[in-house]
Amino acid sequence: MTDRWTRLALLPVRLWERLGPRGLVIGAVLLCAPMLFTGFQLDDVVQRTLLDSPDFSAMDMFRFVRTPEDVVARQHEALLPWWSDPNLRLAFFRPVTAWTHLVDGWVAPTFFPWHALHTAAWCAVACLGAAAIYRRALGEKAGAAILFATAIFALDDAHGMTLGWLANRNAVIAAAFGTWAVASHLNGRRTLAAVLLGLSLCSSEAGVATFGYLAAAALFVDHRRDRWKALIYGVPLALWAAAWVQGGYGGAHNDGYFDALGQPRAFASIVLERAPMLWGSAWTVSFVDLWMLLEPRRAHELARWSLALLVPIAWLCWPLVKAVWPTHENPHPDLVPSRGARFLLAGSLLAVVPVCATLPSSRLLLMSGIGVSGLVGALAAALLRGELGRWRTLAAGLVLAVHGVLSPVLLPLAILNVRVFQVLTVDNWEGVLVDAGATEADAIALQAPVGLFAGYLPYARRLRGEPGPARLFAIAPSLQRSVVERLDERTLRIQVDRGVAPPAGGVRELPPTGPHISAEWLDRTLTDGCPHYDGDVVDMGRFEVRVVEPLPDGxxxxxxxxxxxPLEAPSLRFVVFEDGHAKEWTPIRIGETAILPANPLFPR
Structure with a gap:
């Protein structure tokens, strides 16, 4: 009976063993092919425009805002909504990634498939690095398990947004250098590992997750007398941290990126909530993406269920790590299974901690997925050795099926999901502001599905060679009803039912679940719950926003x-939404009132 269940559980492993390395390459090419067609989205279109600027510096590509003056400048460009926190900081030290985008600009500035293939090449480097880690962690003789672990890491559906959205290339490059840094460490080449670690950190702050695997290697792989040699990794860390602090990089005063160093106690509580969701998603399907679609109460329930999921995962992994603590008498040969499994388990857990500083999403699972995929490979190796009992064999078979069959099938769909940004930034506005006069005018969206995304429309249209407004300013969410009153020839008074942008604490009233919640969260990401008061004035360049009556929560x-x-000036155009579709709006007369009904997030 046990042999039959074992053979059944090993079917995904046998499948990839039969396909072999060549089948893995062919499968990866076919399943990842949709990334060639996702197109430039959101930050991509602005960065493409920046590359054409004669004053552009590679160091500016990811320095969005660092000072209050930068916030005002971005608001005047309509790239930040008027309700943004005036002290917002979003600036990241990613010079290596920036240079790769510069290369793209020189080779094929607007030919998206080239950009996608460039990202895919870095992903292939990361996969080869993961395979090198698995050879040391699982042992050279575990060929089928190594191939299977590499395959499920390469074709994990959690990587869909990372592959499909060009702006995430920084994480892929950081993982590419990070995996080879860990592999170099496992092979005793610590100087090379330190250099690769520095390149990972200079590619993305996500490279900090590499330290999770280096720490795990020091604990479970290195000989005790050799652990002090890991101090060499403090050199690239210190240099990177100095550049980070000196350049004013980081994220602050926003709900999208948490200042972990500035608020360590609060960050610890965030880790307790988010880490189980992220790590649990790496073991199953990417349910962490549901977090932004749930109201706060249900989001907390998801976190609690994720915490409970750790129990069966620990039970399943116990046979892999239960061996007696090794003596480390000879650190150079292939790791025994228990040591390799402990290393992969600890590394995957520690790699989750740094990425908890941003909103939970499957795109954050790249580094943690290296360890989890390796552990799944270790389960396959244990099955091949006949070391699991009946119930663990059944559970392992389910995990192997999810990662070896279901996840690769879902990967193309996960990549294509990135196209939702196309709907929100371009398709929702189809048919409006396309005449020649619009290119000389500033557009005022009295309603916008996601205010954070509205300002990207002019850049997206220019990149596609289509007419569009000079700038597009978002005023209020189209998900709520608004009442518009004209006070004089230059002034409109707007009354929004539930106010603009959710407050701190995430009070989200209607609907209780669905993409509307995600849209409201996105509009809040640049506020950090920053309150507004009666009499506050925000200068947006073409107009001022004067707060008349805030809600009690700000x-x-x-x-x-x-x-x-005057509102009728040719340099001003107004847009509202009807049944999810944008349409131009003619200003009402002085003293008149217009009601703008709530709209669905996507067109009907």
Whole structure:
């Protein structure tokens, strides 16, 4: 009976063993092919425009805002909504990644498949690095398990957004250098590992996750007398940290990126909530993406269920790590299974901690997935050796089927999901502001599905060679009803039912679940719950926003828009939404009132 269940559980492993390395390459090419067609999205379109600027520096590509003056400048460019926190900071030290984008700009500035293939090449480097780690962790003789672990890491559906969205290339490059840094460490080449670690950190702050595997290697792989040699990794860390601090990099005063160093106690509580979701998603399907679609109460329930998921995972992995603590008498030969499994388990857990500083998403699972995929490979190796009992064989078979069959099938769909950004930034606005006069005008979206994304439309259209407005300013969410009153020839008063942008604490009232919640979260990511008060004035260049009546929690509910020209001026165009579709709006007469109903997030 046990042999039959073991053979059944090993079917995914046998499948990839039969396909072999050549089948893995062919499968990866076919399953990842949709990334050639996702196109430039959100940050991509702005960065493509920046590359054409004669004053552009590679160091500026990921320095979005660092000072209050930068916030004002981005608001005048309509790249930040008017409710953004004036002290917002979003700046990242990613010079290596920036240079790869510069190369793209020289070779094929607007030919997206080239950019996608460039990202895919870095992903292939990361996969080869993961395979090198698995050879040391699982042993050279575990050929089928190594191939299977490499395959499920390469074709994990959790990597869909990472592969499909060009802006995530930084994480792929960091993983590429990070995996080879860990592999070099396992082979005793610590100087090379330190250099690769520095390149990983200079590719993305996500490279910090590499330290999780280096720490795990020091604990479970290195001989005790050799552990002090890991101090060499403090050199690239110190240099990177100095550049980070000196350049004013980091994320602050926003809900999208948490300042872990500035608020360590609060960050610890965030890790307790988010780490189980992220690590549990790496073991199963990417359920962590549901987090942004749930109201706060249900999001906390998801976190609790994720914590409970750790129990069966620990039970399943116990046979892999239960061996007596090794003596480390000879650190150079292949690791015994228990040591390799401990290393992979600890590394995958520690790699989750740094990425908890941003909103939970499957795109954060790249580094943690290296260890989890290796552990799944270790389960396959244990099955091949006949070391698991009946119930663990059944559980392991389920895990192997999810990673070896279901996840690769879902990968193309996960990549294509990136196209939702196309809907929110371009397709929702189809048919409006396309005449010749619009290119000379600034557009005012009295309603916008996601205010954070509205300002990307002019850049996206210019990149596609289509007419569009000079700038597009978002005023209020189209998910809520708004009442518009014209006070004089240059002033509109807007009253929004539940206010603009959810407050701190995530109070989200309607609907209780669904993509609307995600949209409201996105509009809040640049506020950090920053309250507005009666009399506050925000200068947006073409107009001022004057807060008249905020809600008790600080959300501006009634405010005036005071323009620098009459509303009928040719340099101003107005847009509202009807049944999810954008349409131009003719300004009402002085003293009149118009009701703008709530709209669905996506067109009907």
């Amino acid at each position: 959300r501006p509910a009634t405010f005036d828009l005071v323009f620098d020209a």
